[in-house]
Amino acid sequence: MVFCKREQRRDDACPIRRFKKNGRVNVAEREAHLLDIAEQVVEQYGFAGLTMDKIVNRCAYSKGTVYNHFSSKEDLITALCIRAMRTEMGYLNRALAFEGSSRERALAGHFAYQLYARLHPTLFMCVLSAKTPAVVEKTSPARMVQMQQLEQDILSLSTSLMQAAIAAGDLTVPAGVSPQQLMFAHWATAFGTSALLSAEASSNLKELDREQASLFNINLLLDGMGWRPLSGEHDYREVWHRIGQTLFKQELERLNSPQHAQENAR
Amino acid sequence: MVFCKREQRRDDACPIRRFKKNGRVNVAEREAHLLDIAEQVVEQYGFAGLTMDKIVNRCAYSKGTVYNHFSSKEDLITALCIRAMRTEMGYLNRALAFEGSSRERALAGHFAYQLYARLHPTLFMCVLSAKTPAVVEKTSPARMVQMQQLEQDILSLSTSLMQAAIAAGDLTVPAGVSPQQLMFAHWATAFGTSALLSAEASSNLKELDREQASLFNINLLLDGMGWRPLSGEHDYREVWHRIGQTLFKQELERLNSPQHAQENAR
DNA sequence: GAGTATGATTGACGATTCGTCAACTTGACG
DNA sequence: CGTCAAGTTGACGAATCGTCAATCATACTC
Incomplete structure (x- = not known):
């Protein structure tokens, strides 16, 4: 309430207009910008404080235009979830570059996932929210399939890791079990x-x-699963640490910096 | 929209009043009743269609009284989550009665959890929703601690199963690992x-x-974990099936009956 | 049994927020 | 320059939330 005066304007409503330049405005670019703003609003006011009006007041477009991108508030949340999954996939792709045994590479994949969840808590919460019925029910069908497609892609990417392990003989799929x-x-x-x-940031996991x-x-x-070498035969804590140092050094530093802690406080 | 005419009334508002009888109305009982109604509303209109007004119109109390029980809509959802966890704990307690090895009993515990999730999809979704920031942020502190307490209780109950396994020598906790x-x-x-x-009822798990x-x-x-006997040494599919037949026969029948399928359709 | 104090109950109401849509703006094209 | 399609606008109606001053039931006092 104290911060962000721009919220209050009502009569001095922004006359800035961004009509299509060069024949066509970049829709995807604008949507990305709107999602940036949405993230900021959530960061500042929490999910409960996310309103379409706040977004409209912070961008150069009108409510109608915003609703041209997102059919409802929940649709926007799902859009954020999709952005989250894209981010996740980015990390995952980087993890694929790790050199080592098949199991080490799988570990790198999980490292990426876990790092992304810790590095972008807000975005990760969007994924959780987007699995909630109240959100699903109000998400546009088009965006819904987009999300499922992306999820499918991520699954395929991960499956490829597993296939490699099977091919290498490190992992044996028992009879009657599907990949x-x-x-x-x-x-x-x-x-x-x-x-x-x-979700249990506080409370029961002290x-x-x-x-x-x-x-x-x-x-x-x-x-x-019997994915060799087993954890008794190998020091995976060292590997885990090495994955971080090799592939995600910068991100880990950001995670441990006091600045990041401050950003995520309150 | 077609069903439930009682929704429409506005002037003919219900004059029924349930003041305290015998000196004191049973608050807990009334809250349970309100939660029953809330469940019905969700069942009928989905989570997105859950509104306080619908609940008020379906019960014999006024909006003010309903808000006396739940400080907000989200508080009510968390209350539903608590109910869900109580239900879960009920199943869990029944599972403890299963006779068999420590691992079989643990399996019974997981069977209970999974059965509860399938048998009460709406309630289970409440648990998911209640972990969502938008809900957490608007839940009353009192109810929040109540939920955490209950969660703690469930964890303790499960831990006891594990402790028994350790005592029996079926499970060995490696050095440096906490229970x-x-x-x-x-x-x-x-x-x-x-x-x-x-959550992925449709889509990617076909x-x-x-x-x-x-x-x-x-x-x-x-x-x-090395919890003996390992799955290679024992037919746990048979055990799984037997758990169902021994402890949850009725529930499984209900789950497979066409009637239940109908209830949960659309 | 009248009077009164207490606390529960009520529902009309103000405040938010959502999502729509008729009017308007822009740039392209003939 | 007139016209048109596509894109944009913000005022507005509808829905929903949550509050609170007034009301009512009960218990208690005298």
């Missing part, structure tokens, strides 16, 4: 772990070593 | 699996054997 089944186990573990770590929880859970899963 | 860490792995796996199975997915994921986890 989908294995993939789903990965997904469920990664999602469950990150979701709970984010005595948990959050830093290691992801690695621990993933290792249990991979051991359960 | 909390193991418990969290259970929680994350169970939550992740059920949440994705519920080719998955949903029936067996829970058991499969849990078995991977338990094998990873």
